Amino acid sequence: MVGSAMGMSEKNGAAEILIGDLDPNGVFLESLSNGVDFDGEHHAELKQNGKREIVLGRNVHTTCFTITEPDANDESTGDKDAYMASVLARYRKNLVERTKHHLGYPYNLDFDYGALGQLQHFSINNLGDPFIESNYGVHSRQFEVGVLDWFARLWEIEKNDYWGYITNCGTEGNLHGILVGREVLPDGILYASQESHYSVFKAARMYRMDCVKVGTLTSGEIDCADLKLKLLANKDKPAILNVNIGTTVKGAVDDLDLVIQTLNECGFSNDRFYIHCDGALFGLMMPFVKRAPKVSFKKPIGSVSVSGHKFIGCPMPCGVQLTRLDHINALSRNVEYLASRDATIMGSRNGHAPIFLWYTLNRKGYTGFQKEVQKCLRNAHYLKGRLLDAGISAMLNELSSTVVFERPRDEEFVRRWQLACEGNIAHVVVMPNVIQEKLDDFIAELTEKRSTWYAEDKDQPPCLAAELGKENCACKLHRT
Numbered sequence: 218m219v220g221s222a223m224g225m226s227e228k229n230g231a232a233e234i235l236i237g238d239l240d241p242n243g244v245f246l247e248s249l250s251n252g253v254d255f256d257g258e259h260h261a262e263l264k265q266n267g268k269r270e271i272v273l274g275r276n277v278h279t280t281c282f283t284i285t286e287p288d289a290n291d292e293s294t295g296d297k298d299a300y301m302a303s304v305l306a307r308y309r310k311n312l313v314e315r316t317k318h319h320l321g322y323p324y325n326l327d328f329d330y331g332a333l334g335q336l337q338h339f340s341i342n343n344l345g346d347p348f349i350e351s352n353y354g355v356h357s358r359q360f361e362v363g364v365l366d367w368f369a370r371l372w373e374i375e376k377n378d379y380w381g382y383i384t385n386c387g388t389e390g391n392l393h394g395i396l397v398g399r400e401v402l403p404d405g406i407l408y409a410s411q412e413s414h415y416s417v418f419k420a421a422r423m424y425r426m427d428c429v430k431v432g433t434l435t436s437g438e439i440d441c442a443d444l445k446l447k448l449l450a451n452k453d454k455p456a457i458l459n460v461n462i463g464t465t466v467k468g469a470v471d472d473l474d475l476v477i478q479t480l481n482e483c484g485f486s487n488d489r490f491y492i493h494c495d496g497a498l499f500g501l502m503m504p505f506v507k508r509a510p511k512v513s514f515k516k517p518i519g520s521v522s523v524s525g526h527k528f529i530g531c532p533m534p535c536g537v538q539l540t541r542l543d544h545i546n547a548l549s550r551n552v553e554y555l556a557s558r559d560a561t562i563m564g565s566r567n568g569h570a571p572i573f574l575w576y577t578l579n580r581k582g583y584t585g586f587q588k589e590v591q592k593c594l595r596n597a598h599y600l601k602g603r604l605l606d607a608g609i610s611a612m613l614n615e616l617s618s619t620v621v622f623e624r625p626r627d628e629e630f631v632r633r634w635q636l637a638c639e640g641n642i643a644h645v646v647v648m649p650n651v652i653q654e655k656l657d658d659f660i661a662e663l664t665e666k667r668s669t670w671y672a673e674d675k676d677q678p679p680c681l682a683a684e685l686g687k688e689n690c691a692c693k694l695h696r697t
């Protein structure tokens with residue numbers, strides 16, 4: 218039985234060791250046997266040829282909170298309650314600490330939704346179409362449609378011309394947008410830059426679409442010269458494009474106007490292409506950045522999606538997807554069981570998320586978001602400057618708050634600050650909760666550790682000219 222109020226890790230010596238002194242190689246091997254990923258590509262790269270190895274996360278099984286059956290001889294539930302309370306208390310403490318040291322993922326962790334606590338007693342579900350009430354009455358469509366209208370104004374489409382819904386995440390928005398594109402242009406080829414989010418390529422596999430990867434510039438933007446070549450090579454088929462409003466790794470913004478111009482130059486009239494804008498990250502930042510290209514349904518685009526838990530700061534994963542009503546009428550089905558229409562990817566839909574979005578959009582409004590965006594861009598510039606001053610290669614795209622820099626050599630450090638890494642680079646996404654003080658702590662720790670990684674003259678930091686551009690590279694050769 219569960220006797221110890223201290224928790225379960227003591228029961229499992231291995232778990233303690235894993236948490237205490239992390240051995241990256243040990244974790245690597247362990248995860249290898251357990252790591253199942255969607256396409257198996259990663260496993261291929263994991264071959265231990267001593268070259269490029271992807272460090273997967275640690276195996277959660279060794280640290281899980283076990284669920285125990287009540288002891289038949291034990292009349293009281295006191296022990297069990299104490300066990301559960303202690304697990305939750307420790308978990309909460311861990312969340313506080315992990316939140317404090319989070320820098321790598323684009324989640325705004327600064328919010329206060331205390332007023333919504335009263336709603337957690339309800340099973341709110343918006344299953345079906347947001348605009349067609351189903352027979353299930355415990356829903357929040359009033360909030361959902363209010364939020365959608367707000368985004369419709371932002372992206373300049375009339376109330377009667379759009380359709381959309383609150384998704385479970387940005388990925389679902391991409392899956393939906395690309396599906397609409399395929400339904401509108403059934404034999405279309407999907408074009409996406411190689412720095413697009415993995416969900417775009419997942420969509421291509423799921424829908425068995427032909428997919429052409431387009432090259433990128435150093436900034437991470439789609440290379441329209443390459444796009445042109447690839448469009449011309451497939452002129453006989455319509456084009457479905459994923460345009461990135463903020464790429465995941467470098468925060469690069471594809472030039473929507475240039476993409477449209479390229480399509481036209483290659484002879485694609487507006488009825489022979491469909492554009493989905495993946496605005497998961499910057500969909501709600503760009504409208505508030507001066508000089509930024511505008512995402513608008515006045516342009517020939519088919520859909521836009523954004524993640525609700527990123528910049529907007531919803532404490533649960535969610536997203537917003539908007540498309541044109543004509544497209545949806547063509548592909549949806551009425552479902553008698555729901556007394557609603559089936560036009561979404563998922564069936565049941567989180568009814569709490571729209572209320573959180575409604576709450577935060579009301580509170581902050583355009584001016585609130587504008588202030589937050591400015592703060593993020595300022596702090597991102599500050600971070601980049603401090604990194605370069607410390608002799609660390611770093612890059613920041615003009616419209617972005619994603620600071621890309623030399624990947625720290627120590628996986629424990631990467632985990633501690635929850636940095637996202639790819640190849641030789643890592644990034645910090647400066648969100649509203651990432652204040653200067655936190656950045657100062659981070660830099661102090663990084664520079665201190667780094668001096669030990671490159672203590673010997675033969676240990677030189679890698680050249681990152683290819684990834685970040687010569688002007689941002691601080692390697693021995695490129696530093697000035």
Ligand SMILES: *Cc1c(COP(=O)(O)O)cnc(C)c1O
Pocket residue numbers: 386387388389391414416461463464465495496497498524525534535536
């Ligand atoms: C995060 C992200 C996504 C996926 O969003 P989720 O909400 O995590 O599913 C898609 N595209 C880009 C560019 C992203 O940064």
